[in-house]
Amino acid sequence: MVNLISNTSTSIITALCILTVIFALLMLFAKTAINSALGLLAVLLCSAAIYAVIGEHFVATIQILVYAGAIMVLFIFSIMLLNLTEEEKEQEKKQEKKFFTPHLIVLLIGPLAAMFAFILVAFSLEYFSPYVSRYSYKGVYTKEHIMQIGGNTFAMAQELFATHYILFELISIFLLIAMIAAVVLAKRKID
Amino acid sequence: MLERPTCLLSIIIFLPSVFAILSLLLPMQKEWIRNLILFSSSLCSLLLALFLWNIFDVKNSGFQFSEFHEWIPKWGIAYAIGVDSISLLMVLMTAIVAFIAFLSTSYNCHNHDHDHDHDHDHNHNHPLPAIKYASAFYALILFLQTALYGTFLATDLFLFYFFWEIALIPMLFIIGIWGGSKRLKVTIKFFIYTLFGSLFMLIAIIALVAIHKENTGVLSAQYNILKQGQLAAYFDGSSPMAALSSPQLWLFLAFTLAFIIKIPIVPFHTWQPDIYEESPLLGAIFISALLAKMGTYGLLRFSIGLFAEVSNYISPLMCILGIVSILYGALCAWSQISMKRVIAYSSISHAGYILVGLFTLNAIGMTGGLYQMFNHALLVTGMFLMASYLFERVHTDNIREMGGLAKIIPLHSLALFILLLSLIALPGTNSFVGEFSILVGTFNMNIRMAPLLAFFVALGGIFSALYAFRFYHLIMFGAIYKKEKHKEHREPFLAFDLKIKEVLVMGIIALFILGLGIYPDLFFAKTKISITTKVMR
Amino acid sequence: MNELQSLQTSLQTSFLPFWIILLPLIGLIINAVITPLIFRGVHNHLHKTKVIFAGSVATLVIFISFLLSCYAYFILSSNSSAIKSPSYLWPNIDTLKISFQLVIDKLSIILCLVVTAVGSLIHLYSIGYMGKDDGVVRYFVFLNLFCFSMLLLIIGNSLPLMFFGWEGVGLCSYLLIGFWYTDKEKLQNATKAFIMNRIGDIGLLLAMVLIFKSIGTLEISNINQIISTYQSTYQNTYQNIQQITQQTLDSQTITIICLLLFVGAIGKSAQIPLYTWLPDAMSGPTPVSALIHAATMVTAGVYMIVRFSPLYQASPTAMAVIATIGAGTALFAATIAIAQNDIKKVLAYSTISQLGFMFLACGVGAYTAAIFHLLTHAFFKALLFLGAGSVIHACQGEQDMQKFGGLRKYLPHTFVTMMIGSFAISGLPLFSGFFSKDEILFSVLALPYGGSGLYLIATITAFLTAIYTARLISMTFLGEERFTVMVRKYLHESPSVMLVPLYVLAFLATIGGIFGLHHFLVPNNYSEIVIFSKLPEIGIHLPLTEREVMISSAFISIVGFILGLTLFRTKTKESKSIRKIFKIPLSIQRVLENKYYVDEIYDYILVRPLRLFAYHCSIFVEQYVFDLVIVLLQRVIFSLGKKLRTLQSGDVQMYLLFFLLGITSFLFLALNFKG
């Protein structure tokens, strides 16, 4: 499996990966909503960094702009709007005994995660290539070709607006609908 | 002799359903329409049955007038019907019972439990209000009749099973909707019971056809083809353990379980008394007289007919089962208080006789069993009619509250007495012919304990006399007003004696009882047991 | 062998037997259908004519059939041995072919004569007796039905046909005992009678089936023929039969057949184990007791045994059993009869003891003596019953003898006829009873199967019979008047319609013995049924000639009679109980009066536990044993359902988790099974 990334960048990537893992666990074990929101924000930023290191500059910027910028802002705004932080604590006490305790859930999810991970890794190491040889289609966008077109963003633009333009239009309509829905749902019933 | 009509049997089967559709269309509330439909349908099927009866020649023992149309060739299922001497008697019985039932219940056929609201007007000359949703009720009854003819005439096992299940559905509605007070609980129990039984039968049929295909390579569910199949290989009666492991025994047990639940015989009879008590008159007649006979007919035709070796091996056991139900039914009938429950237990006792008769496996015993099927159907119809007439006059089903009716309504007591004679199987009545041949049949079984079995069968006669007289005395004799003490709320006994139509109906039944007693060959000349001789010992 | 063939040939087939049977049936139909129609609206003022019309129709019909049987009697006494009627096949299953045929032979003609003669007299009597009763038409219908089935029993040729009559007679006795059905007590007695008969009938049924299996045919004449050929191959009928040729027919099966038939006879003729229904049957009207429970029905058992006499000849053990049971019942019933105070109960027990006598005669082998005693017994017992009936009629239904006394002055005719009857029954010389009883006593001595022991029991019973009959006469007719003033006011002699039968029967009771029926039976060895050589002169067991036996029995009966008359003839107002007379302790008297408590024992051992078992059967067993499966099933499903409900907890995340588990398991399966 040819190594597309230089050694230094792999070491940076491992560091970033460890960082995102820490932030994800922070988000999981956060007591209050704000802390978990910040945890998520941190994870998003680190993944944007990973994108950048790999060379996907356009995706990285979009990630920061949309994900970190818009969505997280929305979340924090709604947390602040509904000021939930206090009730969190005293609710904790009278938790009625449930059949599926958290530990049992973790226990159940564990093997699934392992299996899932195994599949992803196996695909990335082309472990299955002999079986799926028919489908593996090596794309044309090698590193030099991207350089020759003029960078990652140009390649993305060409692909997005030339070959998949219908998709682009559809996604915009989709966004429009989502916006209207959000407004209708959240509107306070005046009458 | 006129050319043999080919599709006579199909007409017989589907004629009642034509009338059923008619009854759905016409407003059956009006009395004259109802009378017209019911009378004409029963008359036509009776005439057809009689026509079939006299052009049926006794010589060839195979299936006559048989029709064969491919239905599902892939699984070898065909619409194959045919009649032989056994099913001939059954068709005749169904026609006669239906004729009597429709003749007698053209106006007072509803169950009174849930009609307490209508006022107790005492001038009984105007006919009582007809049943609600009358057209649906009669359609179901007529449809049930089709299913009955179907079961008796089907020679294809799947077709038999098909009609067997079809007969269940109208019964469910008849009792479920028009039944007595606690009808739902009872119907569910009945339905589960019979379905449970017939499920095993279906499995057995499929297994049988599969085995047959394996043996002979012919895929067909025809009765006479399956009979030739070498099933003997599947059963070795050398030791009980070996017998238990042989598949033919299990097939036999599956079939017999379905039939025994239907008849019913003792271990599976708990649904019967409640059903008889809760169902409307017509429903009760059809279930007790005809649906029960489906069970016994199935036993004779399929359980004994197909599995000769097993029935040879297991016949003493089945006779003991029959005897248990004779004695148990009689004992229970002895201590019942509601009239319909007494009839229910007495028909269990009679079913015991039939079972013993069938499993004697010799010509006399089996013919006796066959006669008893016919006689019992008539007897039960008569008893239920009497129960309904008495209910109409005395407005209570509890025989402890009746008493001294013989002086007030003497014709009733006469009719009930004649039925009683047939119940006790007094010589001179039709059931004596049947029971005597069953007794002779049991005695001629060449197993060591045959005399002992015969003794117990004869013992049944005493018990039947016991409960018959007790039941008759509580209703007819004794002090006239049972509820002397709190007399104020008991309305006067304005019991009016049998009307002309009721006298006619009871007259027909009495004629059958005494006529067949003195000259049984009138009907039974043509019923020769056509079971293969290898069953006969 | 050839002698039997000759008998067969002189058979005549005619419709006579059918007519003898059908006449009562016609009377029955007339009374059942036409009389109610004629007298539909009318109530009491035309009641008298209704009674006379119905009564006369019934009596006439029986009388005509009596004349027909006389005609048949003349035919038979002249040459032919039997009159057969045309027959058709009754139940016709492949090997079970029974022909519906009626045969009158020498034996059955006597019974026909008895039934029709006594029957018509009793019909005449009951016109008077049942005059005031409102159900009188129904009464005559039942009486005619009884005569029909009794005649059918007598002349039916095949065993099931006889069984037809047998159960028909049982049914009529049930109907007539329970005639006044408003009274619960009478109904109980009626059912008891029918059930007891039915128990006996089981024996008969099983015998029939055994005969069919071993001998193959159910025609009585064929059976007897096969048995007699079987016997004649071993000439000496008295020698014990060991050599058996036919494989199905060995002496053991014959004995079983005879015993089973005897069980049927016990049930019907009220012998030891199954006799308790006869005294209770007295709750029916008195003419009924006279006809059914004295003259005709109860003798059916004896008749059946005599009819199968070749069968019984072939099995000495069965004969011994019959003899012992007969003698036992005779003595047992006689002891009870002495202590009874109800006039009809006394007569009932005396009937049982006389029947015991007849069975003793059959058991010993003297079938002709049995039939002869049956004949004479029918006459004098009917006479006594009818006399008792007219006494009860006069005293407005009073049946207790302690309330009678001194009726001689008020009921002279009844007294005279009852006196003749009691002479006959206690066997005073010159009366019919003497001849028949003496015949039995001597045959007990003379024939091999008899014995001095049986002779002793028989003489004691004869002595007791004389005593209790005399007691009956003296307590009712002689001595002080013990009835109330109110009874005296309406005391009147019975109307002539009741007295005429009494006198006719009295006449028959006296000359019955000499009349010669006796010789009619024996000399020409009349039918293939009874193979019987002449009585030897000297008794084998005791060296007494017939003459000496006759003298001794005459002496015993005279002494007994006088003893009974004098002892029970009281001067004082209150009647003397047997305790004072025979100086026996009170307890024995109470035991005798309560019939040795046999009824209570039966009730306690059989009836009560059965009723209890039936009650529990229908309640407990039904719900818990058979419904158990259903109840359990229902409970299991219900609890399962409850648990599953908690699963739907409404927690969104829980659903998500299940969703996830489902998806992954599918994924996992899909991966592993490559299809």
Place this chain on the structure above:
Amino acid sequence: MNAFFQIQLLSAFLFFVGLLVVLLKRNIIIVLMGIELMLNAINLSFVVFSKQNYQIEGQLGVLFIIVIAAAESAIGLSILINFYRNFGVTKTSVANTLKG
């Protein structure tokens, strides 16, 4: 262990952490955040796979996923506001009216 392998592992880990958040957290907002995290994890592995096979469609897909994630969270939050208005508290266990 080259870079891509690590990122794949990271994406699987993140996906299941997101799942745990969704399943364990009682507060709806955090549940929504959990979903966002899971979507983000998928983007990571998407990008790496497309990079490996020299294709650009992967990044395109990521783009669309981001758009959808945005729409989804918008609607999710508006539903949350309604939920808050009805139930007064944003705990998941309150909404059990569909209990069996």
